[in-house]
Amino acid sequence: MEKIGNLDLNKTHLGDCMELSKELPDDSVDLVVTSPPYADTVSYGHEVEVFNPENYVDWFLQLFHEAYRFLKPAGSFILNINDRATNGERSTYVFELVYRIAKETRLKLFDRYIWFKKSALPMPGDKRLNDRIEYIFHFVKDTKKFKTNTDRVREPYKEISLRRFKNKVHGNDIINSDGTTELSQRGSSKPHPLGKKPITVFRFDTGSALRGLKHPAPFHPQLPEFFIKWLTDEKDIVLDPFMGGGTTGVVALKLNRKYLGFDINPEYIKMTEERIKGEFPDKGLNDFLKR
Known part of the structure; x- marks a missing residue:
């Protein structure tokens, strides 16, 4: 099986992404596309002490320091992230994170996008309007050298x-x-x-495409699909350090890219393997990996 450093490609590896990312060689990844856990109440199967707003940003910055090293010069980092309102107050950790990435790492904030969800749960009470957006931030190593092909996503x-x-x-x-x-x-x-040319607001339904996934916050497949098409070429390497239900891996393979995933929850590793086998029967996947 093909490797990147000591890590097998087209596989999701069990472990802490902050540690596993240190094993990636310099200038080895073409695209990171990921949706990390919320900084407050979401449980991803393991109790992770750092997932709270007070120290979430410091914890997450470790990955972005590593990302500058392991991304190729033409690479991009796509971060789909959201915040929450607790005790009547909207958290600001997303904005603090983006600010500190731009100021404390060498990655550049190229742009920001909005995911408008066509369907979402209504907000409780009368004061707060229904929340149907999530943020997507696009970081690059070099604003002039990073790879794009807009014709693929017109x-x-x-x-x-x-x-x-x-x-x-x-x-x-x-x-x-x-x-x-x-x-x-x-x-x-x-x-x-x-x-x-597409606009910076994406409209993906959160319903039918995600039914059957046993994950608290599944990734909509159209989101990684858009950015993989736009920012990579065939055979490029796509990393999702919070692989979860395996959507990024499935989409990458369908688009003839190679994927690498990390996740700390063994249940999600198993879920990803089952999804890959379902999408690519053994013979088909083996043939694909040899291409």
């Missing part, structure tokens, strides 16, 4: 957008073939043949 144009391209523009108005007018959008004079 989206179909809406009909109204194609009409804007097709019809004549006069000032700020579109003159339609029937003589009516409508407000125009400034920008390109013709559509891109592969579709429009």
